[in-house]
Amino acid sequence: MGFLQVRQLRKRFERVTAVDGVDLDIEEGEFFTLLGPSGCGKTTTLRVVAGLEKPDSGEIYLGERCLLSHSQRVFVQPERREMGMVFQSYALWPHMTVFDNVAYPLRLRRVKAPVVRQKVMEALALVGLAGLEGRPAPALSGGQQQRVALARALVFSPRVLLLDEPLSNLDARLREEMRRELKALQRRIRVTVLFVTHDQIEGLSLSDRIGIMNGGKLEQVGCPEEVYYRPATPFARDFLGKTFALGGKVSRPANEGLEVRLDGMACSPLQVAATSLPSARGGAPAAGDEVMVAIRPEQIAIWNSTPAGIPNVVPATLEGVHFLGDRYEYTVSLGSVTRLLIAPASQVLKAGQRVFLELKSEGITLWPRSG
Ligand SMILES: Nc1ncnc2c1ncn2[C@@H]1O[C@H](COP(=O)(O)OP(=O)(O)O)[C@@H](O)[C@H]1O
Ligand SMILES: [Mg+2]
Structure with a gap:
């Protein structure tokens, strides 16, 4: 009380x-x-x-x-x-x-x-x-x-x-x-x-x-x-802040260890913890459900080459670089979509280069496609 x-x-x-x-x-x-x-x-x-x-x-x-x-x-x-x-x-x-x-x-x-x-x-x-x-x-x-x-x-x-x-x-x-x-x-x-x-x-x-x-x-x-x-x-x-969101489809339900296949992306399905399912939104998604995978942009690590042994890595192309003083904002394209990323000022990347985005699983939340 x-x-x-x-x-x-x-x-x-x-x-x-x-x-x-x-x-x-x-x-x-x-x-x-x-x-x-x-x-x-x-x-x-x-x-x-x-x-x-x-x-x-x-x-x-x-x-x-x-x-x-x-x-x-x-x-x-x-x-x-x-x-x-x-x-x-x-x-x-x-x-x-x-x-x-x-x-x-x-x-x-x-x-x-x-x-x-x-x-x-x-x-x-x-x-x-x-x-x-x-x-x-x-x-x-x-x-x-x-x-x-x-x-x-x-x-x-x-x-x-x-x-x-x-x-x-x-x-x-x-x-x-x-x-x-x-x-x-x-x-x-x-x-x-x-x-x-x-x-x-x-x-x-x-x-x-x-x-x-x-x-x-x-x-x-x-x-x-x-x-x-x-x-x-x-x-x-x-x-509360910016969101990096990608569409996907559940390929394995929560009780079997949730997996989400991203739309139009040639990478392994994301492994998503059951804790990523906000309880406010009812039951866990079933296989075949359309979802949005959301994460705060600063919860994404940017790699220059495919990191070995790390799950939830999505390839992307760096389209634009915006220096904001204390950090960089990057525009990246993933398949047919464009998204914004944030990286510390110490990490300098060049427009046009290939990058690999690690979506830290603890930062991922799943949403119904409409939300
Ligand atoms: N004395 C009042 N008479 C009529 N409407 C009011 C009055 N005070 C607040 N409201 C209305 O109530 C709603 C909530 O207002 P308020 O509590 O001041 O919100 P906030 O502080 O979050 O901006 C608003 O739509 C506002 O127009
Ligand atoms: Mg007020």
């Missing part, structure tokens, strides 16, 4: 179902991310968890404590949920100083002035803003405003920190820096985080676990490597 539990959350606005039956189980001290495209219901989920929005149905528990339940008629007010929130826009009060912005949640909770002073100073030190307490909030840079919002969310030592795309208004360089700082801060104070973003890199790099969200529903929950290399749905696969 999770520390923060969300059960069957639903929220409709006139015509759209923003959140459509979301369940979450987040452990204490975990960094959990809801990752999905704009409009998929991330902010609404976060606002419902914070108590800023009333859902149509669902239950929320923090530890043993019920924060929301329709059947039990429970609705705990936001300031009594022990949750700090950072909004996408930061939502600082422009007429207040940094000090008063950060002090606000404490004053709301009727904390005595000397304690307020001490806690505000601690929170500002924590986010690296000591000395700026007297500044008016608008006289700060974007990155500093973001830190004030974070200090304000942390100042009352909440049990959960809710972060709604807190880095998306920063420029690229600052965003990367703040991403690392945020992770370090979370490790240091061990607060449970529910983070929301549409940015795959942020989700993958910050999180202990990720929930891939689409159309108000969670499509998959898992650790970053799991959702990236073992996507459970076509949406998760395509949203």
